[in-house]
Amino acid sequence: MAVNPLTTTILVLVYVAITLVLGYMGYKKTVHAEDYLLAGRASHPVVIALSYGATFISTSAIVGFGGVAANLGMGMIWLTVFNIGIGILLAFVLFGKKTREKGAETGALTFPDLMGKIFHTPKLQLISGIIILLGMPLYTAAVLIGGARFLETTLSISYTTALLGFAIVVAIYVIYGGLIAVMYTDAFQGAVMLIGMSILLVLTYIYLGGVTAGHKALAAMSSLVPEALAGQGMTGWASMPELGSPIWFTLVTTLVLGVGIGVLAQPQLVVRFMTAKENRSLNRAVLIGGPFILMMTGVAFTVGALTNVYFYQHMGKIAVDAAGGNVDSVIPLYINMAMPDLFVIIFMLTLLSAAMSTLSSLYHTMGTALVCDIWGRGQRCAISLRANQIGCVVMMVVSVLLALAMPAGIIARATAMFMGLCASAFLPAFAVGVYAKNPSRTGAVVSMIVGTVIWFLWTVFVHTAEAKVLGISQMLTGAVTILGAPWTVIDPLVIALPISIIVMVVYQLGMKNKTYDS
Amino acid sequence: MFSVFGITDPAIWMGYALAIGLALACIIYGAINWNKEGKDGS
Known part of the structure; x- marks a missing residue:
């Protein structure tokens, strides 16, 4: 469907103008490094909730995972269960308040800085910063690809132009306005996302003849599941895969557990807790955060699965076939084919919002990790606004280059990888750090290193989905993976996180009766 | 066969x-603890 270019241009310009005005407001309010790094520790609860939610939900969640739902079906709803239960309730209630209190108590300005200060060692700040710089560009590139692909399809511009234009607009307000600009624009973008996803859900059910009719039509398509997927345990798009089958393991361990748990220790989200002035701000943010996430991932996964009905009715093909075999193209294709012109533009702004809000936070986290936590660890972090701005520029360039080099269909996989790495590396040390009176420093260092190394080895040598693409195992051992089924479909997080937890617990219990050695 | 909205x-x-239940739980938690401060006690 051709979108009216004039209407598109006007709406996009209005959207970009609002974003830049909010960015400018952030810039005017940014006086000290604490403003740039932590939004002055005085964010409004609504801004915290929408910013957290909009950062949490990227194009990966909507386009990438929506596409995965089109391929694997409604079982993806369990990821929404984890997103709300763990990503909002558990994160805010169990970790949010403690993190805010520890942050205020220690004066920490970034996630790695917090880790360094609660364990009384700049070494942890450095290690956390390095892990962020190794893992986060991959996720950032995936977010960039998701946004650029949709702009490419909708505006009929080249992929490279879309990628660069998108990356630069976000960089402008992040570089000048810091975290205040990031959170203000996040809140606006979160509101746009809520409107867009609500309309998407309603229109989809209207097209399919209602809620029950749509679901029944999807369930009736189970005989159309491709042989390759059926052979791996897929039973249909409105039912779970066979228990213990390869697809079941991928759905449950990589997508649901990997992404669902991984969100708990993501540095760009943890920082949001530290921007709250008081604990009640976080309580209030929960009220908005839960329904917001339901309307984001719940809608994306439901509509993603239901696109099979639409494409079958209109093209005689299942969704992935209609999209030429690329799961990342299913949602953009559906929007462009099925939705009215005006909604195509609204949805483009929804996706732009999802991508920009996540991207801005990732630029900010990577830039400050480079400058504050690696270059200036322990002392120089808060001194120079300019240095932090340069850090954001450097990491933006790295992410763009990576996005240009990454293969198609990588969005959901790169997101799951980043979240798995975050949980395996940070979660045990972070949890003990904010809760224990006397946390084990050695335990934190060893747990983070062990978690990272095991996650990496499993990713490179065992988990087929990544090992095959990376090719390192093939090069070194002559085999795609060094273990056989079922290990090859078990996500690295499921192996690395328990080991990382055990290491942390053993060290923590070992020092229970010792005096803290600072 | 028993189904809920066709599923x-x-x-x-x-x-x-x-x-949906967890999203509702978030609303209830936020409303109940709207003014509860916790550790800082205000």
């Missing part, structure tokens, strides 16, 4: 019920 697999409709 017959309990593992799917229970997932939906749980997702």
Whole structure:
């Protein structure tokens, strides 16, 4: 469907103008490094909730995972269960308040800085910063690809132009306005996302003849599941895969557990807790955060699965076939084919919002990790606004280059990888750090290193989905993976996180009766 | 066959019920603790 270019241009310009005005407001309010790094520790609860939610939900969640739902079906709803239960309730209630209190108590300005200060060692700040710089560009590139692909399809511009234009607009307000600009624009973008996803859900059910009719039509398509997927345990798009089958393991361990748990220790989200002035701000943010996430991932996964009905009715093909075999193209294709012109533009702004809000936070986290936590660890972090701005520029360039080099269909996989790495590396040390009176420093260092190394080895040598693409195992051992089924479909997080937890617990219990050695 | 809004697999409709239930739990938690400060005691 051709979108009216004039209407598109006007709406996009209005959207970009609002974003830049909010960015400018952030810039005017940014006086000290604490403003740039932590939004002055005085964010409004609504801004915290929408910013957290909009950062949490990227194009990966909507386009990438929506596409995965089109391929694997409604079982993806369990990821929404984890997103709300763990990503909002558990994160805010169990970790949010403690993190805010520890942050205020220690004066920490970034996630790695917090880790360094609660364990009384700049070494942890450095290690956390390095892990962020190794893992986060991959996720950032995936977010960039998701946004650029949709702009490419909708505006009929080249992929490279879309990628660069998108990356630069976000960089402008992040570089000048810091975290205040990031959170203000996040809140606006979160509101746009809520409107867009609500309309998407309603229109989809209207097209399919209602809620029950749509679901029944999807369930009736189970005989159309491709042989390759059926052979791996897929039973249909409105039912779970066979228990213990390869697809079941991928759905449950990589997508649901990997992404669902991984969100708990993501540095760009943890920082949001530290921007709250008081604990009640976080309580209030929960009220908005839960329904917001339901309307984001719940809608994306439901509509993603239901696109099979639409494409079958209109093209005689299942969704992935209609999209030429690329799961990342299913949602953009559906929007462009099925939705009215005006909604195509609204949805483009929804996706732009999802991508920009996540991207801005990732630029900010990577830039400050480079400058504050690696270059200036322990002392120089808060001194120079300019240095932090340069850090954001450097990491933006790295992410763009990576996005240009990454293969198609990588969005959901790169997101799951980043979240798995975050949980395996940070979660045990972070949890003990904010809760224990006397946390084990050695335990934190060893747990983070062990978690990272095991996650990496499993990713490179065992988990087929990544090992095959990376090719390192093939090069070194002559085999795609060094273990056989079922290990090859078990996500690295499921192996690395328990080991990382055990290491942390053993060290923590070992020092229970010792005096803290600072 | 028993179905909820056309979905017959309990593992799917229970997932939906749980997702909606948790979103409601967030609303209730936020409303109940609207003014509760906690550690700082204000």
